[in-house]
Amino acid sequence: MTLLRVSDLSRTFQTANGPVHAVRNVSFDVQRGECLAVVGESGSGKTTLANMILGILTSSSGDIAFKGTPLPAKRTPAQRRAIQFVQQNPLSSLNPKRSVGASVRLGLDTYGIGDRADRTRRVEAALESVGLPGDMRRRAPAALSGGQRQRVGIARALVCEPELLVLDEPTSALDVLVQARVLRLLNDLRRDRGLTYIFITHDLAVVRNVADRVAVFRAGELVEIGSTEAIFSSPDHAYTRRLIGAMPVVDDTELDLRNRLAEGT
Amino acid sequence: MTALLDIRDLRLGFRTLAGQIDVLHGIDLAIRAGEQVALVGESGSGKSVTARIILGLLQETRSARVSGRVGFDGRDVMMMSPKERAALRGIEMSMIFQDPTSSLNPTFTIERQFAEVMRRPDRKLTRAACRERAARMLDEVSIPDTGRVLDAYPFQLSGGMNQRVMIAMALANNPKLLLADEPGTALDVSVQAQTLDLMRDLVTRHGTSVLFISHNMGVVREFADRIYVIYRGRIVEEGPTPAVFADPGHAYTRALLKAVPRITGRGLPDVPEVSDDFFDPMVRHGGTS
Ligand SMILES: Nc1ncnc2c1ncn2[C@@H]1O[C@H](COP(=O)(O)OP(=O)(O)OP(=O)(O)O)[C@@H](O)[C@H]1O
Ligand SMILES: Nc1ncnc2c1ncn2[C@@H]1O[C@H](COP(=O)(O)OP(=O)(O)OP(=O)(O)O)[C@@H](O)[C@H]1O
Ligand SMILES: [Mg+2]
Ligand SMILES: [Mg+2]
Numbered sequence: 049m050t051l052l053r054v055s056d057l058s059r060t061f062q063t064a065n066g067p068v069h070a071v072r073n074v075s076f077d078v079q080r081g082e083c084l085a086v087v088g089e090s091g092s093g094k095t096t097l098a099n100m101i102l103g104i105l106t107s108s109s110g111d112i113a114f115k116g117t118p119l120p121a122k123r124t125p126a127q128r129r130a131i132q133f134v135q136q137n138p139l140s141s142l143n144p145k146r147s148v149g150a151s152v153r154l155g156l157d158t159y160g161i162g163d164r165a166d167r168t169r170r171v172e173a174a175l176e177s178v179g180l181p182g183d184m185r186r187r188a189p190a191a192l193s194g195g196q197r198q199r200v201g202i203a204r205a206l207v208c209e210p211e212l213l214v215l216d217e218p219t220s221a222l223d224v225l226v227q228a229r230v231l232r233l234l235n236d237l238r239r240d241r242g243l244t245y246i247f248i249t250h251d252l253a254v255v256r257n258v259a260d261r262v263a264v265f266r267a268g269e270l271v272e273i274g275s276t277e278a279i280f281s282s283p284d285h286a287y288t289r290r291l292i293g294a295m296p297v298v299d300d301t302e303l304d305l306r307n308r309l310a311e312g313t
Numbered sequence: 314m315t316a317l318l319d320i321r322d323l324r325l326g327f328r329t330l331a332g333q334i335d336v337l338h339g340i341d342l343a344i345r346a347g348e349q350v351a352l353v354g355e356s357g358s359g360k361s362v363t364a365r366i367i368l369g370l371l372q373e374t375r376s377a378r379v380s381g382r383v384g385f386d387g388r389d390v391m392m393m394s395p396k397e398r399a400a401l402r403g404i405e406m407s408m409i410f411q412d413p414t415s416s417l418n419p420t421f422t423i424e425r426q427f428a429e430v431m432r433r434p435d436r437k438l439t440r441a442a443c444r445e446r447a448a449r450m451l452d453e454v455s456i457p458d459t460g461r462v463l464d465a466y467p468f469q470l471s472g473g474m475n476q477r478v479m480i481a482m483a484l485a486n487n488p489k490l491l492l493a494d495e496p497g498t499a500l501d502v503s504v505q506a507q508t509l510d511l512m513r514d515l516v517t518r519h520g521t522s523v524l525f526i527s528h529n530m531g532v533v534r535e536f537a538d539r540i541y542v543i544y545r546g547r548i549v550e551e552g553p554t555p556a557v558f559a560d561p562g563h564a565y566t567r568a569l570l571k572a573v574p575r576i577t578g579r580g581l582p583d584v585p586e587v588s589d590d591f592f593d594p595m596v597r598h599g600g601t602s
Contacts, residue, residue: 068461089473090473091473193361221356222528225584226356226586228581257579257581296531298573306576
């Protein structure tokens with residue numbers, strides 16, 4: 049079933065130095081239960097796309113439909129709850145004046161999830177699921193490390209029990225052990241609750257291991273979309289090959305594969 | 314040869330409502346002139362706070378208790394006055410922060426922030442000279458459209474663009490020591506490789522020492538001469554990069570390397586989160602320091 053359909057979506061920013069075409073005529077579908085990775089160079093429009101899907105930013109033209117219904121510029125609470133966001137920047141996305149627990153709890157209060165007594169328990173459970181001690185909820189964001197804040201962002205989205213989760217670089221600030229744990233958690237949630245992910249990342253090795261399909265962006269345009277298998281066995285677009293070719297690797301088997309893919313042989 | 318940075322028995326605790334939290338339990342870490350050293354390890358293990366202590370920032374935080382020696386260029390940062398420390402920052406040593414949008418000032422244009430940095434050692438620099446030099450620095454970190462970026466506010470730029478701006482700013486005054494806290498996390502791999510190559514070029518040319526904090530083991534392998542691995546506030550392994558990758562001696566380092574996702578796609582690695590031997594004594598590879 050198609051959960052999200054993006055049709056001919058564009059966004060242009062007006063700046064003092066003329067218009068910036070951040071996203072241009074982009075169309076794709078996301079199926080329920082899938083993990084679609086979005087990759088592409090810096091400034092290619094990934095976050096702008098995410099912001100439009102979330103309703104944080106209006107589009108210049110084009111449509112976004114969720115479960116067959118076009119999403120209006122002003123979303124209903126149910127629509128907002130159904131699509132949650134883990135933002136790229138873990139510090140600036142948390143209110144510095146609010147404790148970690150209050151930030152995570154906000155969604156529960158806003159959408160009336162669980163009864164009052166039960167919400168603190170849900171907050172602690174969400175923090176623990178991303179590998180943070182439950183009592184960290186009492187701390188201020190400034191008293192957390194980068195990776196701890198990033199995990200708070202994931203917990204905050206998960207407590208809302210969304211259907212679609214848009215993750216913008218959700219594990220970039222995590223060591224690979226914690227990253228593996230968070231990715232496994234996301235995988236389990238997908239299996240158990242049928243969650244759907246749009247996973248924006250620069251880490252192609254992560255993409256290789258978690259995504260079903262990959263969408264490649266360049267300068268606001270979607271240049272290639274296909275199954276992870278296909279992209280990592282025969283990337284079509286020269287730009288995709290260039291992205292793969294630039295990946296840092298840690299062993300020789302990987303190095304061989306990378307070089308073969310990059311050369312298109 | 315004496316080290317540019319020489320940290321001995323560094324300890325840090327925070328006083329909180331819930332009591333004292335001990336974060337660093339006696340860290341030794343040294344960097345020679347021109348050396349590129351990586352600090353890798355668990356999220357929350359104390360990498361960023363170590364960098365903030367070297368910069369002299371945490372010493373000024375009331376809830377923090379810091380002790381030990383932080384030798385820099387023959388002087389001890391711990392013994393300096395706040396004013397002396399401030400005089401080093403951005404000039405003798407500079408930092409690329411983990412979180413670019415929070416360390417760039419949202420209310421000033423990029424041009425204005427560059428000017429502020431470049432005027433610290435040279436108050437009389439003209440506006441035109443600042444703009445020209447800033448444009449050149451941005452060009453060196455392969456930012457296209459330098460005019461637009463100089464006139465922009467941070468929110469008008471993508472995450473990766475902000476990060477390159479910070480790298481350019483950190484190098485603007487030719488520091489002796491660059492502290493780079495995850496300088497590549499918001500960059501796509503091709504720009505990241507390019508930016509790090511460039512950073513390496515610049516630091517090699519100027520003999521800048523680098524403390525490089527990263528979670529990307531592939532990047533560390535390409536960039537660093539030597540590695541320190543930190544786990545829960547203790548250094549657990551130290552050695553030249555090739556030796557640590559080829560023959561990781563500590564259980565935590567081995568688990569970390571095993572957990573690196575590969576493009577060969579063997580699925581998500583199955584490794585323990587914590588294990589008793591992660592608390593084993595430190596492993597040092599010979600032939601260094
Ligand atoms: N509010 C804004 N005003 C003007 N230009 C903007 C604004 N937001 C984004 N842009 C521009 O739109 C383009 C796309 O930015 P976006 O943040 O979507 O990139 P991205 O793919 O997420 O990059 P990164 O990987 O670096 O996070 C960039 O050129 C950016 O400068
Ligand atoms: N002001 C504070 N009060 C209490 N604890 C703090 C404070 N600042 C940091 N900490 C704690 O100190 C520890 C070390 O933090 P630091 O930011 O150095 O971690 P890190 O190694 O950089 O992690 P990451 O890779 O996630 O960025 C963390 O567990 C963090 O929660
Ligand atoms: Mg982005
Ligand atoms: Mg950190």
